[in-house]
Amino acid sequence: MTMTTDPLVSTEWLAAHLNDPHVKILDATFKLPGVLPLPKDDYLAQHIPGAVFFDVDAVSDHGSSLPHMFPSAEQFGRDAGALGISNDDTVVIYDAGGWVAAPRAWWMFLSFGHAKVRVLDGGLKKWLAEGRPVESGEASPKPATFTAAFDPKRTRRMDQMIANIASKAEQVIDARPTPRFEGTVAEPRPGLRSGHIPGSRSVPYATLFDADTGVMKSLDELRAAFSGAGVDTAKPIVTSCGSGVSAGVLTLALYRLGVENPALYDGSWAEWGEQGGPPVATGAA
Structure with a gap:
């Protein structure tokens, strides 16, 4: 590179x-x-x-x-x-x-x-x-x-994410810590439901860099993190998180792996997790 x-x-x-x-x-x-x-x-x-x-x-x-x-x-x-x-x-x-x-x-x-x-x-x-x-x-x-x-192709709206549950055209990867993804802890933003977008995969953003040095992990380690979560980097990907911020860590890691067209769900869980919102899944991916 x-x-x-x-x-x-x-x-x-x-x-x-x-x-x-x-x-x-x-x-x-x-x-x-x-x-x-x-x-x-x-x-x-x-x-x-x-x-x-x-x-x-x-x-x-x-x-x-x-x-x-x-x-x-x-x-x-x-x-x-x-x-x-x-x-x-x-x-x-x-x-x-x-x-x-x-x-x-x-x-x-x-x-x-x-x-x-x-x-x-x-x-x-x-x-x-x-x-x-x-x-x-x-x-x-x-x-x-x-x-x-x-460039609107780089972000996703909620209606696109809802349609994707049925079409499964894009893989959705969630950057939040595992307990938040699985819905076993409350969200830090009050009032939100717990869980994840149905069908999404879990790659906690903090697993992609070395906590001691702050350096992003090697390409081989990044590749293993995504493949271990069941992500096919050759197919379309959308990243998501709590409010569209830490999802960028996944986007950056994917970009380093040659995936130059991932999209980011801007509203992320701050939008999806609102009361009365779209379907929510809990448990492991």
Whole structure:
């Protein structure tokens, strides 16, 4: 896998390009509701030099009752431009812990037509472990012009997911931890039902990276994780999770395996699990 095809970049690569004016760094740290300190506070305390905070909740459709849904192309373009990003820039995205939202932000950029986007392998965790520099405080990026064009093939709506239960045209893979998938614990978002989309497979996102180093696992290990869950990477795939964020980790891993056209169910369980919603399955896949 080459730099032009691998969606990951190394800490060594980023360190060598910190002063490149056409490399823009985003901290996309995200946490579940109620977890403190807030991601923005973590960013203000320490971040990779030059990094700007990418707020998954802010860069979203504020007209939706669902959390952090994809915004319009116009809004994404405005928001990316306000972060100092132009269409000519290479964007490198990381998060501070646990591989949660950097892949989501990466997929958003791809979905809005920006191919020059990468995820920092190991994120801030690996960066700090190597003793690399950090800074604190707010960044003041110079506004830029970013023109976005949305590719609807990269996301799925609920009606498409409902139709897929009958057609089985696409494999659905759920990134949530096993107890949430099986419906044996309550969802962290109050009021949601427990369980999973009928027919879906379970690949918990945290199994795809090394918890100690923060590095994504090898291609062979990624391949084994999906095949072990009964996923055929040669057939169409949709990723899902709690609210469309950690599903991006599966999407990123699949992309690394050469699956360049997986879709992401944007509403995910925050939508499907609502009271009175579509059918729910419980137990093992």
